Amino acid sequence: MTARALPLRGIRVVNFGVGGVAPWAASQLAQLGATVVKIEAPNEFIMHTLPPWRGLTTTYAALNANSRSVKLNLKDEGDRRLAWQLVDSADVMIENFRSGAIDRMGFGFDVVAVRNPRIVFCSSSGFGREGDMAGLPCTDPHIQAFSGFATLNGDTKGGERARYYGMIDLYCGQLICEAVLAALVARRTAGKPQYIEMTMLGGATSVLMTQLAGHLRGGPAPNHSDARHSAPDGLYSTSDGTIAITVESDTEFRALCAVIQRDDLARDTRFVTGQTRLANMQALDAELQKAFAAAPSDWWLVALGRAGIACARAHSDHEASAHRDTWRRGHLREIAIRDAGTLRAAAPPWDFEGINPVPGRAPRPGEHSDLLRKDPANFWVAVEREE
The missing domain is CATH 3.40.50.10540 (Crotonobetainyl-coa:carnitine coa-transferase; domain 1)
Structure with missing residues (x-):
């Protein structure tokens, strides 16, 4: 055709x-x-x-x-x-x-x-x-x-x-x-x-629509922190760059804790469930940031990928447009x-x-x-x- x-x-x-x-x-x-x-x-x-x-x-x-x-x-x-x-x-x-x-x-x-x-x-x-x-x-x-x-x-x-x-x-x-x-x-x-x-x-x-849905049912007005619907979810600095990760279940969070060798976080009552992690995002982000800073991005991407955790390198526009998969697709x-x-x-x-x-x-x-x-x-x- x-x-x-x-x-x-x-x-x-x-x-x-x-x-x-x-x-x-x-x-x-x-x-x-x-x-x-x-x-x-x-x-x-x-x-x-x-x-x-x-x-x-x-x-x-x-x-x-x-x-x-x-x-x-x-x-x-x-x-x-x-x-x-x-x-x-x-x-x-x-x-x-x-x-x-x-x-x-x-x-x-x-x-x-x-x-x-x-x-x-x-x-x-x-x-x-x-x-x-x-x-x-x-x-x-x-x-x-x-x-x-x-x-x-x-x-x-x-x-x-x-x-x-x-x-x-x-x-x-x-x-x-x-x-x-x-x-x-x-x-x-x-x-x-x-x-x-x-x-x-x-x-x-x-x-x-997702940010407004909770507010329109009588919840608090959305703000910048409501952009995240799971935790952890965001950008984290490594020893040589920045990566993005998203954890969408308690099982994935326990897997993340194993990768960063911080099983204590999985037992911390502030982080046991998705709701408690969202309520304590700043504290959780601080702990994760310390862990990710200890190794380069490539190491983390391999380890997190093997654990089934969504992750990616944070690219500049130039890096993303030059990536082989961008052109391959x-x-x-x-x-x-x-x-x-x-x-x-x-x-x-x-x-x-x-x-x-x-x-x-x-x-x-x-x-x-x-x-x-x-x-x-x-x-x-x-x-x-x-x-």
């Missing part, structure tokens, strides 16, 4: 997205076989705020992998007609402007659904169409702060800390991809347009960019048996504009032939 057999082969997607959320969602659909066209927003901030690379940015290339790109001025009547040429023949439309902005542009769901009754339409914003926060701008760090995510990732002194920039963006993009796939099925069975509303607040809240790939050579970036995490993945490539902003202007009626067919 070839790439033509990918699950979304023949599905057409128009992406009005900016930043990370919608472009990443559209890119995931493209890597499942859909044909994606991105309508570039004027002054796309991803192109101006991140480190440049050969006329664009690496982030833009990674977020828009396997998309096509056209530059259209939606205030110009001629360009609006070209945009409609794309939307009228699309299966999916995705946008993530501030709530209500796409309606003011004249491309809201109510209008699009009349012209294209087969459309799956997804709107994503920070806080949705209703409520006190509706219509406000929202970026990844803002939603990490507002949702409580940053607080849960704070330090032991109560400081708040956002995880790396883009974490919630990418997660929300994955959620949009899931919702669109379900809506494509619903369209087939219901025979009518499908509307999806996605909020970054909803995405961030779903990330916190195909988690990284080369993305081709016109007049710029290739860029190494993350590959789709899935692998369909018997189906070749889509070759990695990324557009230059507006790369396909001339093709659209030259023959708008046959544009979709022309770009599909490139695949």
Whole structure:
């Protein structure tokens, strides 16, 4: 089988997205076989705020992998007609402007659904169409702060800390991809347009589901220490680096104590059960830290692995991306960019048996504009032939 057999082969997607959320969602659909066209927003901030690379940015290339790109001025009547040429023949439309902005542009769901009754339409914003926060701008760090995510990732002194920039963006993009796939099925069975509303607040809240569950049943408010659901669970310094371990049962804890030659910890009433270990995490961490500091990481990884305890070396980004298993499993790939050579970036995490993945490539902003202007009626067919 070839790439033509990918699950979304023949599905057409128009992406009005900016930043990370919608472009990443559209890119995931493209890597499942859909044909994606991105309508570039004027002054796309991803192109101006991140480190440049050969006329664009690496982030833009990674977020828009396997998309096509056209530059259209939606205030110009001629360009609006070209945009409609794309939307009228699309299966999916995705946008993530501030709530209500796409309606003011004249491309809201109510209008699009009349012209294209087969459309799956997804709107994503920070806080949705209703409520006190509706219509406000929202970026990844803002939603990490507002949702409580940053607080849960704070330090032991109560400081708040956002995880790396883009974490919630990418997660929300994955959620949009899931919702669109379900809506494509619903369209087939219901025979009518499908509307999806996605909020970054909803995405961030779903990330916190396990931390919130206890609080919402009447327990204490979650804090940074609640990020661990078992103990020990975390990073520990060795004589030459850092390792991560997770113990998920009392049996595993006794095995850990045997490995570090501290059977007394297994008998200590503070650490006998999972609940008592969680209640005394700081004391347990201090004892384990002293033990792990006595030997190098490689020694511990072998010994812990033989005992059946989940463990791993803490890598830098560079070390992880260079690891042979990262490449062996195909988690990284080369993305081709016109007049710029290739860029190494993350590959789709899935692998369909018997189906070749889509070759990695990324557009230059507006790369396909001339093709659209030259023959708008046959544009979709022309770009599909490139695949």
